[in-house]
Amino acid sequence: MDLNMDPDNMCTILDQAIIFDCADLRSKCLKFITRESKHVLKSDSVRDITMAGLKEIEELCQFNASEINIYLACNQWASQRCATAGIQQTGRAIRKELGEEVISLIRFPAMTLDEMSDVVALDDVLTNEEKVSVYRTIIKRQNVSQFIDEPRKLASKKCMFYRCKTKASTWAYNGGQDGLSFMVSEDCVLSALDMFLPEIDGAVEGDLEILEGTSIVHKQKLKLAYSTGLKHELVPLGTDITLRQRLIYSVRQRVNGPNVHMYYLTEPRVSVNGVTLTFCDLKVGTSDNGTSMTNGQFYGFEMKLFVDDNCDEQGNIL
Structure with missing residues (x-):
């Protein structure tokens, strides 16, 4: 199959690969996303990806973008779903749209203190207890949070x-x-x-x-x-x-x-x-x-x- 893969259509192709259980195409999509992480996460198509596709991306342990980029893409995805449903885009609503499984895949302790304080803390997607545990993990370099603290490796x-x-x-x-x-x-x-x-x-x-x-x-x-x-x-x-x-x-x-x-x-x-x-x-x-x-x-x-x-x-x- 010869597909013209680019960041703007990659999420759509990944969804199709998942729906039709095409392992080879799915592998090619994830490899492309790994290489072009920043561009894919900034594309409009990521807002329309299915939850299954979003999880596939989050489960990658090699990535050419920082963890804050992954969080922002997830946030935009959930915000889009809230807007479509006519729901106010509060932190609680975004958390509900993402679901606990998606939230658990975001490696908050792998972020910097500035990324946590300037972005994540202001969104109120995490509870106060979760924020404190992430801050302590970043500062003490010992994971006391429920989230994965190992940074994704650059691909x-x-x-x-x-x-x-x-x-x-x-x-x-x-x-x-x-x-x-x-x-x-x-x-x-x-x-x-x-x-x-x-x-x-x-x-x-x-x-x-x-x-x-x-x-x-x-x-x-x-x-x-x-x-x-x-x-x-x-x-x-x-x-x-x-x-x-x-x-x-x-x-x-x-x-x-x-x-x-x-x-x-x-x-x-x-x-x-x-x-x-x-x-x-x-x-x-x-x-x-x-x-x-x-x-x-x-x-x-x-x-x-x-x-x-x-x-x-x-x-x-x-």
Whole structure:
């Protein structure tokens, strides 16, 4: 079955998989929701999901969103049901719509104190006794509440894709642009770039861009300073960039400063944990200084790779 899955229709597809008892489709839906947790929880479709579907989502022990996002989605779901029934959306009414089974699946002790005090405590969905027990659990780090206190694991792990192996001569900037394009074999997230440092005192400075196709999806100022004994350093992007399989992405930099290190590429593609990163010459604009799929800048790429849900029947992490 070839379905066009996206955050806006995922809850509907999950409901259908549950209704027709399609285990394979259900598994694909939950894997997608695990990967795209934030987007699914913020979609309008989550308000119309069945209670069975909502429970399926809550029972996931790996998630790429915080527990407060899960609570807010549940709250909005119950508020929608109250509004449809013409019931005033009080904390008690929302609690009744959710039911004790759904409430018990929300991991309130895994939230921060600010999330509890600024959001949950103001909604009055929990009783005063429950709030106190959650506060005590968070502060003392010993669970005295009725709720699960173990945080859900992020459904991703950081891996480095190093494209450069062999040391070459120094690299000089002439005021132009350096760029490289690439594709990934599986959906993943780009979180940082490993960049070359100057060989002498000083710093190179300029702009760094990430493009999807021809559209700039991320831009930041770049400053790479000389550091004794170091040839490169990891530069966080500040925001995660979701990479889709079969799409072409590009990284470009326009910097000026002293000569920096450079390496040669041993292979045009690098594979880590079943995900392959394939490089090609820059597709958007020109790589004026000569960076290409075989040499130049951009030492490595830090990716967050999605991992499958790994829990026992009770939701405990294995």
